[in-house]
Amino acid sequence: MKKKIAFATCVQLGLSCIQEIYRIGGNLDLLITLKDEKAKKKSGRIYLDDIATEHSAPLLKIDNINDQEVLNALKENQIDWLFIIGWSQIAKKEVLEAPTYGCIGMHPTLLPVGRGRAAIPWAIIKGLKETGVTMFKLDEGVDTGDIIGQGVINLDENTTATELYRKVDDMHITLISKYWDNIVNNNIILTKQNESEATEWPGRKPADGEIFSSMTMDEADKLVRAVTHPYPGAFYNNGDGTHRIWSAEINKDEGKIKLRDGYLIPIDYEIEG
CATH class of the missing domain: 3.10.25.10 (Formyl transferase, C-terminal domain)
Structure with a gap:
């Protein structure tokens, strides 16, 4: 039996994933985003009204991912998996456990390296030769959950944030396409992160x-x-x-x-x- 999937995002990286899900013939049973007036200046901020209308998907606009109305909507729609991508608020235990199987996130580094914030700027500032995107099951830590899959992105001494953001966006699409069937058929293999290799990158202003x-x-x-x-x-x-x-x-x-x-x-x- 196909699983019921919800998707929470308010940025382009998430919208690109949603578009890819529909492109490959997938379906979403609930879309969640921030209320229109919130986070207007957030890098890559987008709105989901058009895509929700186009695909007749229920759209819930919220203040916070941990609000009671989110929990209610996940239960009412009998959601099995919730994607939370490009979302600054940390989902608490109640939200993580509300879908039948849990929540899935993406992080634009090769976890466990670069947990935390500002992953694209830091990769360039640190002069990394490669970075990537990790799809993983969310837990109560920050970017600490078990890994579903990763994709590598190469950098050189001329790479800009504009270029890297586009490559990260493309890799989100690639990973969604690669693992979508495994997710909806509940056939994913989870790999624990190696804590001895973990690093954390701070936020930037x-x-x-x-x-x-x-x-x-x-x-x-x-x-x-x-x-x-x-x-x-x-x-x-x-x-x-x-x-x-x-x-x-x-x-x-x-x-x-x-x-x-x-x-x-x-x-x-x-x-x-």
Whole structure:
């Protein structure tokens, strides 16, 4: 018997997964998203009204994933699995246990490396050669649940957040397509994460995008690439205002912004204030 599936998201990564589920002939029995006025400035924020209407799927708009109305809807619709993807709020035990078999999430690193926040910027700032996306069963920890599957994404010294976000989006689609039948037929194999290899990455704020003259060319270059669109951008403050930098080059001998071992040359930028 096919399982009844619900999907909670408010960002493009989740919408891409929903679109892929319908593209491969799957069905969703309940869609959950944030109320329209909430998280308007969240990177990649989307709305599910159109796709819910197109596929005649019930759509529940909420304040918090842990609200009683979520629990009620999961029980009333007899949901077997709930996907929670691109969702900042941590689902509590009651929500995780409300679907028959539990909840499934995705995280844009190769877990157990890079648990936590800001996975796309950190992968670039840390100069990783590869990252990826992990599909896993949610538990009460942060990104600690058993792994269903992973896909690897390669990075190089020119990779930007814009490019990596698109590759992460594509990998979400790939993993959904690969494991959908196993999920609906309750045929998934779970693999425990290796705690000895686990690392945690902290959240980032727009203020963390500031470029300082004490930085090396390598550090400044990575920061610009890491926080460009869809993130708030790197910035540099000088006498004539804040330079919001979306792309830049580095040069050892000359340029606009003096760094510890050379210069940063903004290419795509705006001057604010």
